[in-house]
Amino acid sequence: MSISKQEVVSRYLPEVLQPGTRAEAFAPSNIALCKYWGKRDVELNLPINSSLSISLGDLGSLTSITESEIGVDQVYLNDEALSADSRFAKKVLAFLELFRRELRQPVIVRTTNNIPTAAGLASSASGFAALTLAINDFYGLELSDNCLSAFARMGSGSASRSIYQGFVEWNKGSSVDGMDSCAQQLDYKWPGFRIGLLKVAIGEKKVDSRAGMQRTVESAALYGAWPQQAENDLVTIKRAIVDRDLQLLGQTAEHNALSMHATMIASWPPLLYWQPESVAAMHRVWELRESGVSIYLTMDAGPNLKLIYQQADESRIRDAFPELLDVDIVAPFD
């Protein structure tokens, strides 16, 4: 029996909301090194396995909430007013609704993503994290970090991790209301650690992550071994971070990502997020690695690659991949 999001949130709201007039919050995008794939509770976005990510510094979403003067809620995305029945506006307002109680005062929600569109990064993680932080501020909720992470997770699973910078672990938790399924920042720094975005294909994906993971859980026999592999990979990746062991981290993260894609490929109907260009880029990464460069790849539910390496190898990697996009994750560590 699943509890509703509303029921969970209501337990943590103050008796009387005290909205301000304006609040603004930023949250970073994140790239999972140990992936989240599969839900044990679809309503609350409770995951089957724990995961671990790195946040992308000042690449992410900036969200503000202000009082509206015009009597209806309004949603802006990248400075463009959205119609009330657009998919994005509906998702934002449905999430906001969870926190409003009886207050019907209209608001304006403005979200700006500073992730280059060309990066092909999903913005739902940073978007829901920033929205949760802005809501907390706007309504004076004074929620704990754990609580903010758990609530962001109800908007989009991986948003739980975008509450924090640096390396972040999302513990899958076990409680029915999911309040122990929240992320925590890991207290490890790694100067010189790099993530590069290799965009190889564009185009809306046909099956979104939510539907994709559901299909995998329901139809891929091979998925049976995924939760345990992910738990083991997470432990290994944490050790690699502590030891600043790029080979161990890279191997484990790449193996983890490809195993996740393997569960998709073993689904029915088959879920193949890769385009021809993805496979070409994968082979190029492996060739570069065979030539002695310490480079690894990870991929999410889409066609693009994220490259894992260290600053020392950056010039050789940029020579091989001139189209590589920078990700400024230097700030939190260097």
Place this chain on the structure above:
Amino acid sequence: MSISKQEVVSRYLPEVLQPGTRAEAFAPSNIALCKYWGKRDVELNLPINSSLSISLGDLGSLTSITESEIGVDQVYLNDEALSADSRFAKKVLAFLELFRRELRQPVIVRTTNNIPTAAGLASSASGFAALTLAINDFYGLELSDNCLSAFARMGSGSASRSIYQGFVEWNKGSSVDGMDSCAQQLDYKWPGFRIGLLKVAIGEKKVDSRAGMQRTVESAALYGAWPQQAENDLVTIKRAIVDRDLQLLGQTAEHNALSMHATMIASWPPLLYWQPESVAAMHRVWELRESGVSIYLTMDAGPNLKLIYQQADESRIRDAFPELLDVDIVAPFD
């Protein structure tokens, strides 16, 4: 504890060999609809799971054995004399050695593959099946079909299935000497059933099937669910053959093949036999299917696709894939 091939074969040889002067045998190539992936015994090529294939009629290998006048063994492949230390010659002579006892009379082995090189089909299955049949005849062994299939299997796993035409099931067996791990012809015909070869890339693969399946078994956690899936798929495919249900057969065969590839992709180091062109062709097959054409794909440990369909849809499929190569598997059924 593994038994050696020699020990197994010796039990079935007559006291005294009575070689003829010439023997010749043909064996067809086969395409697995339920794949063989993973060995429980590497020496004897005993599989972890049962498999099911369709033989390709008169596409295959023709092998002859004749007495040699020149005092040494000779091996010809497609009318070309091979040096004694070539990989192919060594494999052929090592296999022949198992059956020779004390007889040291030199022989000439000639193998001709009539599979178009452009088809990108492995010839080891048909080659070892034809060689086994020719050996049986040349030395007057009078082995049973089961025994011939089991011996061919020791040369190359899938050769066990190439002993027969039509639909063929290779039961994994359970005995230590593997003599119950042999194929049998299924007594079902399906006029109008078609296999098309879609060659999308060339080039020697870096990791052969033997090494690939070993790596998968040893390093892919997801492989754990494969044996049971394969057993289930085999039952479903047999039912689909009995009912001549192309959708059920196609779905199950495609899901089976992609699940096998998923176990490879989830191996470490990753095993990706696909090239960019493979993925492009896969997406084209899925688009054609979405447009209403009953077409399915299967793939072996290589970049090329095999298409599964029925004669009635052939013209639409040839329009979409003008590069499709014919496979004459009409003969056994029509």
